Amino acid sequence: MHDLIIIGGGLAGLALAANAARTGADVVLLDARDRLGGRVLAHQTAAGRYDLGPAWIWPGMQPRLRALVAEAGLTTYPQHEAGGLMFEDASGTIQLFARGFGQEPPSLRLIGGISALIDFLSAGLTPDQIRLSTHVERLSLAADHVRVRTESSEFTARYVALAMPPRLAAALTYDPALPPALHAALQSVPTWMAGQAKALAIYRSSFWRDAGLSGSAMSQIGPLGEIHDASLPGADEAALFGFFAWSPAQRTARQETLADAVCAQLGRLFGPSAAQPEALVIRDWATDPWTATSLDQAPLREHPSYRPIDWPRPWGDRVLLAGSEATADFGGYLEGALAATASIIEKISINREFSLF
Numbered sequence: 001m002h003d004l005i006i007i008g009g010g011l012a013g014l015a016l017a018a019n020a021a022r023t024g025a026d027v028v029l030l031d032a033r034d035r036l037g038g039r040v041l042a043h044q045t046a047a048g049r050y051d052l053g054p055a056w057i058w059p060g061m062q063p064r065l066r067a068l069v070a071e072a073g074l075t076t077y078p079q080h081e082a083g084g085l086m087f088e089d090a091s092g093t094i095q096l097f098a099r100g101f102g103q104e105p106p107s108l109r110l111i112g113g114i115s116a117l118i119d120f121l122s123a124g125l126t127p128d129q130i131r132l133s134t135h136v137e138r139l140s141l142a143a144d145h146v147r148v149r150t151e152s153s154e155f156t157a158r159y160v161a162l163a164m165p166p167r168l169a170a171a172l173t174y175d176p177a178l179p180p181a182l183h184a185a186l187q188s189v190p191t192w193m194a195g196q197a198k199a200l201a202i203y204r205s206s207f208w209r210d211a212g213l214s215g216s217a218m219s220q221i222g223p224l225g226e227i228h229d230a231s232l233p234g235a236d237e238a239a240l241f242g243f244f245a246w247s248p249a250q251r252t253a254r255q256e257t258l259a260d261a262v263c264a265q266l267g268r269l270f271g272p273s274a275a276q277p278e279a280l281v282i283r284d285w286a287t288d289p290w291t292a293t294s295l296d297q298a299p300l301r302e303h304p305s306y307r308p309i310d311w312p313r314p315w316g317d318r319v320l321l322a323g324s325e326a327t328a329d330f331g332g333y334l335e336g337a338l339a340a341t342a343s344i345i346e347k348i349s350i351n352r353e354f355s356l357f
């Protein structure tokens with residue numbers, strides 16, 4: 001029997017696993033995907049890694065992330081914003097604004113991408129502490145342990161941490177069944193950015209900077225709604241990325257022509273060279289069953305306000321919700337993933353039976 005099973009190998013699950021492993025606890029982390037990182041994902045080229053999931057951090061106001069970046073010895077750099085911003089209105093008219101988004105506080109990126117945090121945390125675990133391609137289906141509660149079942153295997157532990165979005169936690173089968181109110185509460189929590197998709201366009205050079213443009217744009221017609229420069233410092237190539245304004249349903253309906261529509265829009269905004277990237281990568285998170293559910297297909301208009309969800313006894317004695325959407329402290333963001341982890345560490349350490357941390 002393990003001390004702790006962590007289900008989910010995104011930033012939250014990995015941070016918790018790395019912390020638990022450091023104390024010598026018998027911990028195992030299970031993830032349905034064939035890779036670690038969850039919503040953290042990169043597109044790799046010879047020049048480096050481009051973030052297809054989260055890219056921005058704000059360490060000035062995110063103390064846990066600041067500490068993790070420092071511990072991992074990683075370097076940040078500011079999102080490139082210098083130069084004009086292009087704006088495409090609902091009629092398709094394009095205007096140039098002299099100043100860019102002016103994000104405040106400025107968004108910072110990581111050299112090596114956000115995946116560098118995943119690499120750092122996973123390096124603290126042994127191969128037998130990580131089980132990939134392991135889709136958990138069922139949790140059964142006993143007096144002093146929890147049984148975790150996949151299609152072909154079974155694990156037991158004294159504690160289980162669900163390091164995943166609440167809606168995916170609601171999709172598991174529980175024996176005994178969860179109280180209906182808890183199940184409904186889990187389903188009601190939107191997964192941040194689960195309905196989003198990112199397009200990444202890679203070019204030989206940042207010709208938009210040479211033309212006095214920042215690479216930033218906003219559009220009211222899409223397919224992309226918000227575009228930014230994604231170039232890697234010192235690389236001999238350059239890149240733009242954009243979030244889609246088109247909903248998951250619109251993207252699916254136009255799947256065959258989506259890449260052409262993105263290139264055409266980049267061409268309208270930044271000139272003919274932009275319409276012909278060396279490579280175009282589209283990552284649609286809304287079609288990924290390990291991030292999004294059918295409930296996440298409705299576009300979110302604003303950042304939801306997250307808060308911890310109380311798991312009543314007896315489940316609450318042994319099962320803990322640990323993903324980013326389980327905290328009010330930067331819930332939905334990378335910092336939230338670390339904050340949710342910290343609250344688990346706190347809960348477990350006050351339990352005398354299990355003084356792991």
Ligand SMILES: Cc1cc2nc3c(=O)[nH]c(=O)nc-3n(C[C@H](O)[C@H](O)[C@H](O)COP(=O)(O)OP(=O)(O)OC[C@H]3O[C@@H](n4cnc5c(N)ncnc54)[C@H](O)[C@@H]3O)c2cc1C
Binds near residue numbers: 163334
């Ligand atoms: C496009 C995009 C842009 C974003 N931009 C930013 C940003 O700039 N800054 C920021 O701070 N945040 C951003 N975010 C949010 C950020 O990615 C998340 O807050 C963070 O990655 C959540 O980490 P997590 O570990 O809580 O969850 P996840 O990363 O979702 O990890 C959950 C894990 O659980 C696994 N899992 C689920 N169900 C099961 C099961 N039944 N069995 C086994 N494994 C299972 C999944 O495979 C997954 O690996 C963005 C997200 C997206 C998608």
